[in-house]
Amino acid sequence: xxxxxxxxxxxxxKDKIWGGSKLKELFNKPSETGKLGESWELSGYNGDIxxxxxxxxxxxxxxxxxxxxxxxxxxxQVFDRFGQTFPLLFKLIDANDNLSIQVHPxxxxxxxxxxxxxxxxxxxxxxxxxxxxxxxGFNKNCTKEAYLKSxxxxxLEDLLQSIKVTKGDVLFIPxxxxxAIGKGVVLAEIQQTSDLTYRIYDYKRVDENGxxxxxxxxxxxxxxxFSASSDPKTVYTRNINELATLVxxxxxxxxxxxxxxxxxxxxxxxxxxxxxxxxxGSFDILCKDxxxxxxxxxxxxxxxxxxxxxxxxxxxxxxxxxxxx
Numbered sequence: 001x002x003x004x005x006x007x008x009x010x011x012x013x014k015d016k017i018w019g020g021s022k023l024k025e026l027f028n029k030p031s032e033t034g035k036l037g038e039s040w041e042l043s044g045y046n047g048d049i050x051x052x053x054x055x056x057x058x059x060x061x062x063x064x065x066x067x068x069x070x071x072x073x074x075x076x077q078v079f080d081r082f083g084q085t086f087p088l089l090f091k092l093i094d095a096n097d098n099l100s101i102q103v104h105p106x107x108x109x110x111x112x113x114x115x116x117x118x119x120x121x122x123x124x125x126x127x128x129x130x131x132x133x134x135x136x137g138f139n140k141n142c143t144k145e146a147y148l149k150s151x152x153x154x155x156l157e158d159l160l161q162s163i164k165v166t167k168g169d170v171l172f173i174p175x176x177x178x179x180a181i182g183k184g185v186v187l188a189e190i191q192q193t194s195d196l197t198y199r200i201y202d203y204k205r206v207d208e209n210g211x212x213x214x215x216x217x218x219x220x221x222x223x224x225x226f227s228a229s230s231d232p233k234t235v236y237t238r239n240i241n242e243l244a245t246l247v248x249x250x251x252x253x254x255x256x257x258x259x260x261x262x263x264x265x266x267x268x269x270x271x272x273x274x275x276x277x278x279x280x281g282s283f284d285i286l287c288k289d290x291x292x293x294x295x296x297x298x299x300x301x302x303x304x305x306x307x308x309x310x311x312x313x314x315x316x317x318x319x320x321x322x323x324x325x
Contacts, residue, residue, distance in 0.1 A: 004072060004303040006285045006292040007057065007065075009050035011092075012040035017207065020096025022186045026127060027092065027297025038093050041299035042275060044086025045193050054292065062086055075272035075304035078324050087117075087324060088252055090275060090299055091189040092126070095181040100213070101135060101156065101201040105223045106175035110196055113219070118175045121191030122247045122254060124320060125169040126279060129184030133162050137177050137229025144221060151217065156201050161229055170234035170246045176225035188277050190322055192251050198223060240316070253325045259283075260316040265309050267302070272323040274302040281317035286310040 011029060016037025023029040023036050042062070043050050050062045057065065066086060071079045078087065104119035111117075123134070139161040150156045160178065165171075165185060173179050178200065181187065198216035206212055236244040240258050247254045257263060267274055276285075277299050285292040285300065287309045294300055302309060311317070 005290040007301040008054040010053040014038040018097040022094040042090040072305040077271045099181040100199045101180040117194040119194040123171045124188040127186040132184040133182035135180040136232040142226040255321040257319045263311040268307040275322045276300045277320040279318040283313040
């Protein structure tokens with residue numbers, strides 16, 4: 001059996017009607033179309049399974065690794081809870097145009113209707129143009145009746161909270177919270193393994209055939225949280241060579257680490273895989289007998305059996321650290 005080590009996967013690149021060129025410019029993600037909307041950095045989603053591209057396990061899929069290594073890879077408690085399913089999905093997203101306004105169901109509705117996980121997620125803003133905005137929930141308490149009336153009259157946006165964002169802003173998006181990524185925003189998304197979306201408004205855009213995309217008005221009605229959403233940004237400390245927790249929910253914990261000197265992490269009590277998303281800088285991961293170089297825009301899976309790592313920066317690094325809670 002091969003010894004497990006920090007694993008880097010080949011990104012799964014997805015062109016979108018609203019995509020752009022920022023993922024290529026910022027992170028060197030290959031794109032010939034200029035419409036690269038999403039880079040799925042680490043995915044166990046059916047039909048989009050990540051494949052290792054470093055070390056002796058290069059060419060192996062994430063599913064193959066879980067089947068072979070089980071708790072050694074993902075953690076015993078994670079394997080007991082999710083089995084062969086990798087529970088989280090990691091993306092980089094470039095919104096060169098406004099994304100549709102949408103909502104995601106929670107686990108109960110998702111299992112009942114679609115035999116799927118629900119979708120709770122979080123966003124870390126990597127880059128934003130001066131007028132870059134996100135839609136997060138309602139600007140005041142709303143009712144189903146008022147919501148449906150606004151849809152009919154085409155003024156839904158008047159009911160929603162639009163906030164300006166800048167680099168480093170963090171938003172937690174639980175299932176049921178209406179949301180949308182605005183034009184000019186690039187972000188990292190960490191979410192449950194699900195691609196289940198109820199699209200509630202799409203600015204009356206049409207595809208290349210002149211057809212508007214389907215909306216899911218009825219499905220969304222009993223999923224939406226109609227209460228006002230206040231202070232949606234996560235407040236956290238941004239000190240160098242310190243760790244700060246951004247999100248801790250029932251599905252995942254996300255920390256941020258900014259460091260310009262050696263930083264050691266101990267995971268013996270976590271009982272979960274750990275994922276690093278490198279937002280800025282470059283560094284080496286040292287553990288056991290391996291040394292893994294990581295650069296800006298790369299995502300790394302630290303197997304659960306690796307209990308101690310040494311992070312050695314080559315320049316100042318901003319790192320998102322994620323594990324199953």
